[in-house]
Amino acid sequence: MATAKAHTNIALVKYWGKKDQELIIPQTDSLSLTLDEFYTTTRVNFDQELTADQVMINGQQLAGPAAAKVTHLLDIVRQRSGLSARARVDSQNHVPTAAGLASSASAFAALAGAASRAAGLQLSRRELSRLARRGSGSATRSIYGGLVEWQAGHDDQTSYALPIMEQVDFGIEMIAILVDTHKKKVSSRFGMQQSVSTSPYYRVWPEVVARDMAAVKKAIAAQDIDQIGAIAEENALRMHALTLSADPGFTYFDSDTITAMTIVRELRENGVNCYFTMDAGPNVKVIYDQVNRKAVYSTLAAQFGTDRLVVAKPGPGIEIWND
Amino acid sequence: MATAKAHTNIALVKYWGKKDQELIIPQTDSLSLTLDEFYTTTRVNFDQELTADQVMINGQQLAGPAAAKVTHLLDIVRQRSGLSARARVDSQNHVPTAAGLASSASAFAALAGAASRAAGLQLSRRELSRLARRGSGSATRSIYGGLVEWQAGHDDQTSYALPIMEQVDFGIEMIAILVDTHKKKVSSRFGMQQSVSTSPYYRVWPEVVARDMAAVKKAIAAQDIDQIGAIAEENALRMHALTLSADPGFTYFDSDTITAMTIVRELRENGVNCYFTMDAGPNVKVIYDQVNRKAVYSTLAAQFGTDRLVVAKPGPGIEIWND
Numbered sequence: 001m002a003t004a005k006a007h008t009n010i011a012l013v014k015y016w017g018k019k020d021q022e023l024i025i026p027q028t029d030s031l032s033l034t035l036d037e038f039y040t041t042t043r044v045n046f047d048q049e050l051t052a053d054q055v056m057i058n059g060q061q062l063a064g065p066a067a068a069k070v071t072h073l074l075d076i077v078r079q080r081s082g083l084s085a086r087a088r089v090d091s092q093n094h095v096p097t098a099a100g101l102a103s104s105a106s107a108f109a110a111l112a113g114a115a116s117r118a119a120g121l122q123l124s125r126r127e128l129s130r131l132a133r134r135g136s137g138s139a140t141r142s143i144y145g146g147l148v149e150w151q152a153g154h155d156d157q158t159s160y161a162l163p164i165m166e167q168v169d170f171g172i173e174m175i176a177i178l179v180d181t182h183k184k185k186v187s188s189r190f191g192m193q194q195s196v197s198t199s200p201y202y203r204v205w206p207e208v209v210a211r212d213m214a215a216v217k218k219a220i221a222a223q224d225i226d227q228i229g230a231i232a233e234e235n236a237l238r239m240h241a242l243t244l245s246a247d248p249g250f251t252y253f254d255s256d257t258i259t260a261m262t263i264v265r266e267l268r269e270n271g272v273n274c275y276f277t278m279d280a281g282p283n284v285k286v287i288y289d290q291v292n293r294k295a296v297y298s299t300l301a302a303q304f305g306t307d308r309l310v311v312a313k314p315g316p317g318i319e320i321w322n323d
Numbered sequence: 324m325a326t327a328k329a330h331t332n333i334a335l336v337k338y339w340g341k342k343d344q345e346l347i348i349p350q351t352d353s354l355s356l357t358l359d360e361f362y363t364t365t366r367v368n369f370d371q372e373l374t375a376d377q378v379m380i381n382g383q384q385l386a387g388p389a390a391a392k393v394t395h396l397l398d399i400v401r402q403r404s405g406l407s408a409r410a411r412v413d414s415q416n417h418v419p420t421a422a423g424l425a426s427s428a429s430a431f432a433a434l435a436g437a438a439s440r441a442a443g444l445q446l447s448r449r450e451l452s453r454l455a456r457r458g459s460g461s462a463t464r465s466i467y468g469g470l471v472e473w474q475a476g477h478d479d480q481t482s483y484a485l486p487i488m489e490q491v492d493f494g495i496e497m498i499a500i501l502v503d504t505h506k507k508k509v510s511s512r513f514g515m516q517q518s519v520s521t522s523p524y525y526r527v528w529p530e531v532v533a534r535d536m537a538a539v540k541k542a543i544a545a546q547d548i549d550q551i552g553a554i555a556e557e558n559a560l561r562m563h564a565l566t567l568s569a570d571p572g573f574t575y576f577d578s579d580t581i582t583a584m585t586i587v588r589e590l591r592e593n594g595v596n597c598y599f600t601m602d603a604g605p606n607v608k609v610i611y612d613q614v615n616r617k618a619v620y621s622t623l624a625a626q627f628g629t630d631r632l633v634v635a636k637p638g639p640g641i642e643i644w645n646d
Contacts, residue, residue: 200531201524201564208523230571235573241524241564248553249560254585255578262577 001045001323006112006142007315008038008095008106010174010277010285012232013212015137015150016205018197024137025159027196028209030150031216032141035174036315038095040103042073042110043323044118050086057091057107057203073108073135074115078126081119089115098253108135109142113320128318129161145317147220148212151313170223170315171290175300179256179282186250191243198247208238229275236277259303260284267299279283324368324646327436329455329465330420330638331429333497333600333608336535336556337562338460338473339528340519347460348482350519351532353473354539355464358497359638363426365414365433366646367397367441373409379428380414396431396458397438404442412438432465433459436643451641452484467642470543472536487606491637493546494613498623501631502579502605509573511603514566521570530563552598552610559600575604582626583607590622 015030053071055062062070074087089111095103112132116123123131125143133140141148144163153159186194196202212235219227244249257278262285264276272295274288288296293311300309338353378385378393385393397410401615412434418426435455439446446454446465455462464471476482509517519525535558542550566573580601587599587609595618597611611619616634623632 095506138408200527200561201568204523204527234570234572237567238523241568244560244567245524247557249557251581251584253576253581258574258576258578258581261574 001043002114002117002320003041003043003323004110004117004318004320005039005041006106006113006318007034007036008040008103009034009138009141009148011138011141011279012147012228012277012287013209013216013235015192016242017139017192017202017302019154021193023156023159024133024136024140025155026150026152028206029152029213030209031164031213032138032148032150033168033172033174034145034148034315034317035176035312037176037310037312038042038103038106038109039315040091040093040095040106041092042081042089042107042114044111044114045088046083046085046118046141047088048085050088053086053089055089055091058093069089069135070111073111073131076131076134077112077119081116081121083119084242087118091271097290104136105138105142108132108139109318113143113318114137117320125317126160126162130156130159133159138270143318146314149217157319163317164217165220166317170225171280172228172281172314173288173290173293174287175288175293175296176223176310177256177260177284177286177300177304178310179254179260179284179304186243186252186280191250191252191280194246194250194253194301198320199242199245202242205238207221208235225287225289226270226273226275229273232277232287233275236279240278252278254282256304257282257284260300263299263303264266267296272296272299277312324366324439325362325372325440325643326366326646327433327641327643328362328364329429329432329462329641330357330359330468331426331438332357332461332464332471333362334461334464335551335600335610336532336539336558337602338395338515339565340515340525341460341561342475342477344516346479346482347456347463348478349473349475351459351529352475352533352536353464354487354536355461355471355473356491356495356497357465357468357471357638357640358499358544358635360633361418361426361429362638363414363416363418363429363433363439365412365430367434368411369406369408370377370411371408373411376409376479377410378412378414381416392458393434396434396454398434399454399457400438400442400444404439404444406442410438410441427459428461428465430454431462432641434458434463436466436641438644440645448640449483449485453479455483455484456482461546466641467639472540486640487540488543489640493548495548495551495637496611496613496616497635498609498611498616498619498629499633499635500579500583500607500609501622501633502577502583502607502627509566509575510601514569514573514575514603517569517573518565522565522568524568525565528565531558548610548612549596552596555600555610557599559602563601568625575601577605578604580607580626583609583623586622590619595619595622619627
């Protein structure tokens with residue numbers, strides 16, 4: 001029996017599109033910030049007496065395709081370890097599920113950590129990152145804390161995350177605006193596949209990412225939060241342009257998303273530097289230097305209320321322990 | 324003294340980007356539907372006693388860059404006709420100004436018609452179309468009624484509109500949702516220039532348009548409103564993806580735009596075929612077969628109220644008369 005705790009991450013340069021659906025090899029590199037406030041704690045226990053994997057999330061039994069994804073990752077662990085037993089998985093998710101806050105990132109990172117340890121495998125963080133990738137692309141990055149790069153690679157061996165700056169010692173911070181915590185309509189898995197196969201602009205995306213990756217690494221080295229934020233905002237919009245331009249076109253934005261984007265732009269026009277990013281859901285995350293926290297928070301609270309805001313700082317990498 | 328009445332038009336395949344800023348030669352062809360409900364009536368009187376052009380719109384004197392654009396078109400007319408007199412321009416605009424309902428299309432078409440006639444020029448409709456183009460790109464198409472193509476061409480001689488179907492004898496219709504009739508923040512002139520010069524996706528746009536132009540002409544020939552609507556919706560989203568992906572990225576959508584898009588998609592899911600398009604502003608125009616008018620109208624009215632809805636049918640080409 002083993003338990004792992006992994007934090008979610010928000011991509012500053014987005015992962016949007018796979019080269020290999022089965023192995024989850026992405027089309028491009030990506031870069032994220034792991035967040036302290038959102039995490040998943042998962043305990044795994046392989047038990048000969050079970051006839052099937054049993055997966056509980058926040059006390060609810062998981063079924064259907066979501067449970068099948070968990071079993072798929074457990075099968076990989078069983079294959080590597082030679083174990084045949086089914087597992088009891090008990091997961092506490094401190095992330096609103098499936099609303100673009102990347103709960104699958106922390107969930108599959110924690111599952112990879114706990115399952116591999118419970119099966120007796122001693123994996124390096126790089127190997128853990130590769131294993132987490134098989135569950136969900138963004139989970140690849142949630143093995144590490146702070147600022148993390150996922151190198152696209154070209155196969156299972158070469159596609160893994162690397163820490164860029166594990167201890168973030170400058171004031172970058174985010175406020176997540178919980179626009180809609182209901183389950184989203186278009187999964188990121190399906191949404192990115194639609195973009196790859198039907199957006200005429202998708203073929204330019206790898207170029208966009210290559211430029212943004214180089215620029216954001218420079219900005220991180222210079223601890224230039226404004227530059228990091230500006231790159232993240234531009235990159236997010238260019239990712240969302242790929243959903244609008246798909247066939248049929250779609251958008252993860254809802255009306256509150258537009259309102260939040262407008263407020264961020266207005267704050268900036270008024271001299272309070274902050275930047276937005278959105279993943280495959282309507283939630284908006286606002287990036288800023290912590291010296292601006294009060295101004296950003298109070299302006300967002302006036303529109304959305306404090307109940308819908310979460311302040312998040314850079315978070316740590318995965319922790320795994322034997323129970 | 325002469326008066327002209329010209330109707331606005333809504334592009335089904337968008338004009339988004341110039342090859343030549345001064346002559347307003349577009350990057351691509353485009354195709355539009357002229358609408359009956361929105362029009363401009365303009366009277367022009369060249370008068371030796373005036374020391375400067377005087378431009379009234381809806382009883383208000385026009386000044387600044389907007390007045391300069393009018394004088395620019397009048398200068399072209401003066402140059403061609405040999406007239407030197409300044410003009411009195413009196414314009415009644417039955418279009419909400421600068422909210423993406425293309426008031427400049429009807430305004431510059433009417434101005435070209437009235438000014439050329441008042442100056443004694445006898446221009447063919449093709450020549451009128453080229454003249455209107457010098458005021459505003461979309462005005463090129465407002466010379467003709469019904470479904471109209473603007474052939475990009477490559478210079479002043481070759482860039483003009485052509486009628487595709489002047490009498491539209493099938494049931495295509497639109498409802499314009501007046502989301503925000505305030506002046507927009509980013510002019511279409513500036514917005515398209517930003518897209519051309521900073522969106523990495525812009526280079527793919529000419530390809531998108533070439534495909535959509537061919538497809539929409541086929542759909543028009545087949546009087547297939549669903550196909551026309553689907554192409555228009557996809558083309559609009561791909562145009563708006565160019566604003567999101569500009570640097571800095573921007574959007575003409577406001578929160579009501581997203582709400583309207585969602586309602587249209589839901590209507591479609593419920594078997595009521597309709598499609599949206601948006602120009603350089605937050606207003607949404609819904610395209611449908613008139614047999615669906617009641618269902619579309621009542622659903623939109625429940626959200627936006629009847630005051631903000633205008634039903635528009637295909638409209639006629641320019642009329643010009645001597646007063």
